[in-house]
Amino acid sequence: MSAPGLDPAVLDAAVHWFVQLQAAKPAERATLMPHWQAWLGAHEAHARAWTEVEALWGRFDALPQGPGAGAAAQQALQHSRRRALRRAGSAALGLLAVASPVLWLAQQRPELHTAHGQTAHWTLADGAGVWLNSGSEVRLHAQAPQTHLRLEDGELFVESGAQPLRLSVGALQLHSQGAHLALQRRDAAPWLHVFEGAVRVAGPEHAPYWVRAHQARALQDDGQGRHAAAQVQRESWRRGLLVAQSLRLDEFLQELGQHHRVWLSCEPAVAARRLFGSYELAQLDHSLQAAAQALGLRLRRPLPGWVQVLAA
Known part of the structure; x- marks a missing residue:
């Protein structure tokens, strides 16, 4: 993997930064970014x-993975990671074995999960x-009388x-039968978006309530979450x-x-500009260019792996 003349210690440092940034939540990543950029x-x-580590990870993405892949494909994926990281150095191998969502979760937890940049579907x-x-993680309990998914x-x-389906997030229990819904839990309070049917929400701190088709609600433990219209972006991904x-x-x-x-960022002065339209998630450059053009802004790439959106 290493390019001619590249110090293995520098390569190990690049892997260390890459693993930290991939494992961090958005708020944590924002704190790490200035130090990584320096x-x-x-x-x-x-x-x-850094460019070599990005290229290596891209080769990982091309291999079969996820619940739909067979055991041989999973073993090939893990073997390829270990072999490539041995070339990067023993320190890098230890870091990735701890922090890689794909490898670590696949080995340690009986859950539905996706890595950063990956989406997946199960029936x-x-x-x-x-x-x-x-970058999502769900515990699945399929025992009768109903399936239970914990986000x-x-x-x-x-x-x-x-069949009745039970979902949970934090201390809240959601009950669905025939509903189409999106449940999101990242850095803020969880949000529920219902696109079809209705979902009953119950918690220890409040009486049960219903969220119905085309409605969305922030799921606070006290039942006082904000209301909004269901957002199509919560299902279009x-x-x-x-x-x-x-x-x-x-x-x-x-x-x-x-x-x-x-890493994508924008100037505070343009952060509140509003976008309309459909953008392809897989086509990063095309989507960024289209968004910048629609708002009359420009793109800047100050460092590898970092794109800024700036005023024109």
């Missing part, structure tokens, strides 16, 4: 090492369809069938699209960034 800009060799035994967005982190979309309906630019960049290993 390291990246300190020497030309740092940028070269459960009771006929319900479950989609997980990038630990990230976002899921469910098309529940004729499973079709590979980010649908913006008066979406703030900073929120657009956060959504897009969840599907790529690139």
Whole structure:
């Protein structure tokens, strides 16, 4: 893996930064970014090492993975990671074994999960369809009389069938039968968006209530969460699209960034600009260019792996 003349210690440092940034939640990543940027800009060799680590991770993405892959494919994926990281250094191997969502979760937890930049779909035994967005984690309990899905982190979309389906997030219990819903839990209070049917929400601190089709609600433990209209972007990601309906630019960049290993940011002066339209999640450069053009802004790439949106 190492380029001629590249110090293995520098390469190990690049892997260390890459693992930290991939494992961090958005708020944690924002704290790490200035320190990473300082390291990246300190020497030309740092940028070269970072580019090699990005290329290595891209090769991992091309391998079969996830619950739909067979045992041989899973073993090939893990073997390829270990072999490549041995070339990067023993320190890098230890870091990735601890922090990689794909490898660590696959080995340690019987859960539905997706890595950063990955989405996935499962059909459960009771006929319900479950989609997980990038970087999500769900515990699955399929015992009778009803399936139970517990959202630990990230976002899921469910098309529940004729059988009752129970979901939980934090201390709250959600009951669905025939509903189409999105449940999101990242840095703030969880949000529930209902697109079809109705979902009953119960918690220890309040009386049960219903969230019905085309409604959304912040799920506070005290039952006092904000109300809003269900947002199509909370289901469009499973079709590979980010649908913006008066979406703030900073929120657009956060959504897009969840599907790529690139840091996206904008000037505070343009953060509240509103976007409309459909953008392909997989086409990062095209979507960024289209958004910048729509708002009369420009793009700047100050360092590898970092794109800024600035006033024209």
